Amino acid sequence: MSAVVALRQERSDSPSALPAKIAIRHLSVDYPSPDGRPVRVLQDVSLDVAPGEFVAVVGPSGCGKSTLLRVLSGLLQPASGTAAIDGRGVAEASDRIGFMFQRDTLLPWASVEDNILIGAELGPKRVDRARLGELIAFLKLKGFEKHRPHELSGGMRQRVSLGRLLAYEPEIFLMDEPFGALDSQTKAAMGRELLRIWSAHQRAVLFVTHDIEEAVTLADRVIVLSARPGRIRLDVQVDLERPRDPKLLRRDPRFLSLVERVWGALDVQPDL
Amino acid sequence: MSAIIQSGQAGIGLAGLAGRRVRLGLIRDRILLFAVLVGGWEVLSHTVVDPLWISRPSLIAERLVALAASGELWRNTQRTLLEAVLGLALAFAVGVPLGIAMARYKYGHAVAEPFIMALHSLPRVALAPLFIIWFGIDLFSKVMMAFSTVLFIFMLNVHEGLKTIDRDLLDLLRTMRAPRHYVTRKVLLPWIVPWLIASLKIGVGLALIGAVVGELIGSSAGLGWYIEKSAGRLDTTGVFAGLVLLMAIAVAGNLVVARIERRFSSWRPS
Numbered sequence: 001m002s003a004v005v006a007l008r009q010e011r012s013d014s015p016s017a018l019p020a021k022i023a024i025r026h027l028s029v030d031y032p033s034p035d036g037r038p039v040r041v042l043q044d045v046s047l048d049v050a051p052g053e054f055v056a057v058v059g060p061s062g063c064g065k066s067t068l069l070r071v072l073s074g075l076l077q078p079a080s081g082t083a084a085i086d087g088r089g090v091a092e093a094s095d096r097i098g099f100m101f102q103r104d105t106l107l108p109w110a111s112v113e114d115n116i117l118i119g120a121e122l123g124p125k126r127v128d129r130a131r132l133g134e135l136i137a138f139l140k141l142k143g144f145e146k147h148r149p150h151e152l153s154g155g156m157r158q159r160v161s162l163g164r165l166l167a168y169e170p171e172i173f174l175m176d177e178p179f180g181a182l183d184s185q186t187k188a189a190m191g192r193e194l195l196r197i198w199s200a201h202q203r204a205v206l207f208v209t210h211d212i213e214e215a216v217t218l219a220d221r222v223i224v225l226s227a228r229p230g231r232i233r234l235d236v237q238v239d240l241e242r243p244r245d246p247k248l249l250r251r252d253p254r255f256l257s258l259v260e261r262v263w264g265a266l267d268v269q270p271d272l
Numbered sequence: 273m274s275a276i277i278q279s280g281q282a283g284i285g286l287a288g289l290a291g292r293r294v295r296l297g298l299i300r301d302r303i304l305l306f307a308v309l310v311g312g313w314e315v316l317s318h319t320v321v322d323p324l325w326i327s328r329p330s331l332i333a334e335r336l337v338a339l340a341a342s343g344e345l346w347r348n349t350q351r352t353l354l355e356a357v358l359g360l361a362l363a364f365a366v367g368v369p370l371g372i373a374m375a376r377y378k379y380g381h382a383v384a385e386p387f388i389m390a391l392h393s394l395p396r397v398a399l400a401p402l403f404i405i406w407f408g409i410d411l412f413s414k415v416m417m418a419f420s421t422v423l424f425i426f427m428l429n430v431h432e433g434l435k436t437i438d439r440d441l442l443d444l445l446r447t448m449r450a451p452r453h454y455v456t457r458k459v460l461l462p463w464i465v466p467w468l469i470a471s472l473k474i475g476v477g478l479a480l481i482g483a484v485v486g487e488l489i490g491s492s493a494g495l496g497w498y499i500e501k502s503a504g505r506l507d508t509t510g511v512f513a514g515l516v517l518l519m520a521i522a523v524a525g526n527l528v529v530a531r532i533e534r535r536f537s538s539w540r541p542s
Contacts, residue, residue: 073446073447074446074447075443075446075447096448096449097447097448099443099444099447099448101440101444103440105438105440105441105443105444107441107458107459107462109462109465110462118445118458119448121454122445122448122449122450122454168448174447
């Protein structure tokens with residue numbers, strides 16, 4: 001209880017005018033290592049995400065980007081610090097969290113339709129045939145309703161994952177390199193679809209990626225984490241008007257200087 | 273994408289056509305091989321070897337007809353079949369939940385593992401005398417023999433299958449706050465289907481071994497009993513008649529499993 005009060009106080013003096021949807025305070029996370037000693041992957045991370053804000057997190061591999069999402073979804077316990085959604089701990093939070101992995105985590109034996117229906121069955125309301133049809137058309141999966149995942153391309157499988165996510169009607173999107181395994185054209189197309197969905201629903205999004213241009217193209221704000229243990233090295237607003245056209249952005253000097261800044265904050269070192 | 277799938281189907285169609293031609297030839301050649309073997313046996317028993325040792329296909333056929341007419345064929349076949357099927361079903365009913373428990377309670381499994389493996393390595397055939405003392409010489413002791421030979425197959429296969437389950441898939445459902453029964457029904461049970469089929473494939477033969485061994489040690493009916501009784505009288509024709517029937521049961525069992533496998537084989541974990 002006192003932790004909640006403390007959070008409220010802290011929130012009032014945070015620079016953002018809106019109350020935070022996601023509030024992360026002094027979060028540190030350890031992972032057990034093979035020799036039994038814990039390895040620190042995140043170190044003292046504090047971060048607010050406003051309602052409807054699209055935040056991208058970039059950083060070198062192994063810096064704890066995915067760990068951050070796992071803590072927020074309740075899959076992992078932090079070593080210290082707190083993560084709260086609407087002022088409540090992630091375990092008690094009532095918001096539906098839509099998690100998306102880099103790998104499509106579809107039921108291999110179930111059809112496209114049945115996979116999408118999983119989201120609906122666990123979501124707030126029943127999805128009828130008409131709504132399911134709409135969703136399938138929106139995701140350009142028409143004609144593939146009865147196909148199984150192994151009969152689809154990587155991009156289509158990831159669209160089915162997205163369909164399941166949307167049918168669940170999440171209030172927060174936690175996306176762990178969701179398009180990381182796709183080729184660059186498919187990735188750009190999926191990014192556009194994600195922005196379309198996001199602008200229609202205005203949900204908070206925490207989007208982990210290692211692609212800096214993708215981060216700057218999609219997000220309102222880009223967070224750069226350092227190498228392990230991950231600390232926040234840069235937290236930069238992306239003041240580029242929406243809707244954004246990726247093709248035009250590539251020539252926009254503001255876009256280029258932002259990409260440059262993010263690159264500069266990333267200390268990319270070869271893994272030893 | 274759709275073009276790729278269509279051409280894929282066309283490919284399968286062509287393979288199917290060639291397959292049918294090959295299959296017809298295969299069936300013809302198999303019948304031929306069977307005729308050569310049985311004919312050779314018949315000739316051998318008329319010329320070189322005394323039929324006292326190897327009987328004779330025509331005699332075995334006559335015996336089978338006589339057994340069928342007297343009702344003894346069905347009585348003994350049905351008995352052995354029942355023992356094996358009940359043993360298999362019981363092993364399924366007990367082994368699958370035990371396998372799930374082994375995967376769920378990791379510490380408990382670690383404690384019990386050496387004992388499970390010791391029991392698994394014990395030649396179950398050696399339990400037959402004990403089971404006859406415990407469960408009598410009738411049906412039940414044979415069911416328990418079949419059960420004890422197959423049990424570990426289900427337990428270990430289900431456990432192995434659950435160990436390879438996709439963690440990300442389970443994590444995803446956890447983030448969506450799926451209730452445990454939902455995860456069990458939607459993920460765990462479908463996931464282990466290929467392992468259950470693999471268990472059944474091995475289990476059919478093993479259940480039959482268990483039942484027949486029990487019958488050989490002590491019984492009053494069944495194909496094992498008939499074989500044992502015939503052998504006691506140097507009636508090799510009776511022994512071979514029993515063996516033919518056992519083989520027929522095993523082949524029928526394998527066909528049933530193959531059907532089940534075809535029904536579920538559209539998905540397989542990679």
